[in-house]
Amino acid sequence: MIEVSYLHTIVLSGYWTEEHWQSWADELILHNSELECWVYDVAFAKDKDELLLAIAQVLVVFDEETSYSEQDVIVGYYYMMYLEGRMGLEELLYRLSDEDDDSYGYQGRDSQKTIDIIDRAKKGEKNLEELDALLTPFVKPAKEQLYKLTHYLMNDN
Numbered sequence: 001m002i003e004v005s006y007l008h009t010i011v012l013s014g015y016w017t018e019e020h021w022q023s024w025a026d027e028l029i030l031h032n033s034e035l036e037c038w039v040y041d042v043a044f045a046k047d048k049d050e051l052l053l054a055i056a057q058v059l060v061v062f063d064e065e066t067s068y069s070e071q072d073v074i075v076g077y078y079y080m081m082y083l084e085g086r087m088g089l090e091e092l093l094y095r096l097s098d099e100d101d102d103s104y105g106y107q108g109r110d111s112q113k114t115i116d117i118i119d120r121a122k123k124g125e126k127n128l129e130e131l132d133a134l135l136t137p138f139v140k141p142a143k144e145q146l147y148k149l150t151h152y153l154m155n156d157n
Contacts, residue, residue: 003152004038005060006145009070011051012102013077015142021051024150032153068141071106076142078103079135093121106138 010016016024025043028035041054078095081087095101096109097118108114117130 002060003149004055004058005070006149007042008052008055008059009073009145010077010149011048012070013074013081013142015077015081015146018045018047018051021045028153035153068145069105069107071103072138073142073145074103075106075135076138076140079139080142089121089126093118097122108134 007016007021011021021042022045025039028039029043036058038055038058042051045051045054075096078087078092082089082092095103096106098104114134117127117134120127121131
C-alpha cells in the first residue's frame with residue numbers, strides 16, 4: 001500500500017507533524033468502518049519515532065506506483081515549506097547540502113549547477129529565480145503524493 005510510503009516521506013520531511021498525521025488518521029477512523037491496524041497506530045503515535053515504528057511493517061519502499069525517489073519528494077516538501085513561510089532560506093540551503101539529511105541523494109544534487117546555486121546563496125548571493133527553477137520540479141511529486149494521501153479511502157465510506 002503506497003499511501004504508507006507517502007506518509008513515511010511526508011513525516012520524514014517534517015511537512016506533517018504529529019497534529020497533521022493524527023488528524024488525518026482520526027478522519028479515516030471516523031469515516032471508514034474497516035481499516036487496517038496501522039491506521040489506528042498512526043492515530044496514537046505521539047512522535048515521529050512512534051509513527052515510523054507503527055508503519056514499519058507495512059512500509060513499501062518501492063513498487064510500480066513509486067515513480068519518484070523519496071529524496072526528491074522530500075526536497076519538494078522542503079521547498080513547499082519554504083514557500084509557505086514554514087522554513088527559512090538558510091535552513092532550506094543547509095538541508096539541501098547536508099549529507100546527513102533525509103533528502104541526501106536527490107536528483108541533481110551533485111551537479112555543478114546545483115552546487116554553484118547553493119554555494120552562491122549561502123554566501124549571500126541569492127538568486128531566487130535560479131533557486132526556484134532548481135527546486136520547483138520537486139514540488140510536483142510532493143503535491144501529487146500529498147493529494148493521494150489526503151484523499152486515501154475518501155470514497156470508501
